[in-house]
Amino acid sequence: MVETNNRRLPVGIQSFEKIRKEGYLYVDKTDIIWQLANTDKTYNYLSRPRRFGKSVLVDTLEAYFTGKKELFEGLKIMEMEKEWVKRPVIRLDMSQAGARPETVRSYLDNAFHTLETEYGIVVRQDSSLAVRFKNIIEGAYNETGQQVAILIDEYDSPLQHSWKTPQHEACTSIYREVFAILKADDKYEKFVFITGITKFTQISLFSVLNNLSNISFEPEYAAICGITKEELLRDFKPEINKLAEYEGWTFDEAVAQLTAYYDGYHFSRRNMVDVFNPFSLINALADSDLKNYWASSGATSLLPKFVDDMDIRLKDFDNCALLSTIIETSDVTGGGSELFLYQSGYLTIKGYMNGTYLLGIPNFEVKQALSEIVLPTLAMRKSNDIQSTQA
Structure with a gap:
């Protein structure tokens, strides 16, 4: 019997800190993450499908920028990063913002209130969300003396869900108002990273941030999300062996079945490395069963x-x-x-x-x-x- 009981797969876990502190298996992409975090491009946008590991990537970037060196012990980034500067991080997860203008405003109001409290920013009662966002960026910089990292995860969630409804234009206008501040405050910003699935170009992230670099097709980031065949064979041999034993397959047959079911994604014409859907692959290896995990997750x-x-x-x-x-x-x-x-x-x-x-x-x-x-x-x-x- 193949022994996998002492190995923990991060099924549904999006917290890098939880993965590292509680001993879950982590596929090491920190060399690519370091390269992204230290690019000379301030504004970066990455599009990947749902359930493809974007939130874990954002969480890892947050841990890096807040200087949590202890979480990265033994990973590739330790050979690359020498300074571990602790920076203020502004993180927004727009998947929590609903699909109506009032829920988007409520989410931003709550997120900004938390940041204002953290940096001791006094808010005037009549301040708009845009003014508050600007004051947070500048206040975080003035408080710490370090340029700010801004991470916006699933930016398009409210826009996707409100599309073809009467609420869409009102949601879009909030985005135009609030996120135009990113360009105006560029001298206070070290790194801005935005993830999403779909691209809505009429909002300020794309129309105002004309220097927003779309890294979604860049060859060096082709495998920044997802799991490659090399990573599968390197990191998941016990689970592959267990699946093979359950199904009466050889190891190579199990790999071939996993490949047929969950592999085959390519994100750059200049780097056609095969990428597995990580959500489906990890679920299949955890269950020792090949099922349709991705569609049943609401994709x-x-x-x-x-x-x-x-x-x-x-x-x-x-x-x-x-x-x-x-x-x-x-x-x-x-x-x-x-x-x-x-x-x-x-x-x-x-x-x-x-x-x-x-x-x-x-x-x-x-x-x-x-x-x-x-x-x-x-x-x-x-x-x-x-x-x-x-x-």
């Missing part, structure tokens, strides 16, 4: 908002072309259904030729989700739409 819930205009045939998903200008720079609300399918993880880069990306379904898990969950849902709604127009 399909937003699809009908963005693909209601397409001819729904599975073969069209698995062989489509998209111009590089659309996939790299376009707004999800105007880029067509293929753009949303790529950004949300249903399609991935399969090749590149003459300014055009070739896209396809990454793996069996996604194909199964599309055929068994997504397409029937869309077809049912399309049928209902037809019936309602005929009624």
